[in-house]
Amino acid sequence: MGDFKVGNEVYFAWDGEPYTVKSGIITEIKCLGDLTYIKIQDSITHGIYRVLLEEIYRTESEIKAVLKREFYVKVNEVKKDIHTLKDLLKFMYNNDLTIDEDDGHCVREERVAVRELAKEICGIELGE
Incomplete structure (x- = not known):
């Protein structure tokens, strides 16, 4: 540093x-x-x-690379115990993945993990 x-x-x-x-x-x-x-x-x-x-x-690129790594560590932490469609559905049922329309707040790591798992497990593109 x-x-x-x-x-x-x-x-x-x-x-x-x-x-x-x-x-x-x-x-x-x-x-x-x-x-x-x-x-x-x-x-x-x-x-x-x-x-x-x-x-x-x-530089901005340095910090963006660090933040991206940290983000995907959290995404992978969410994904680590979800291996089947059953696991994915249980996770989606038990977690609020909506975006709050008032302030735009959501748990982005969980949304990205679910989007990636839906593609991997089911071949479904959920969008952003």
């Missing part, structure tokens, strides 16, 4: 919305015990974020 300096543009994931990449300029670097915090001013909203050093990246 190292060698970040005040004034560098960096990229980070925003905890408030999973898999959302934000960018900004480092305004301060602080060490608190074993942790190094980076204060970043958002490039669009100009809000200030405190992010751990190990959670910032130099």
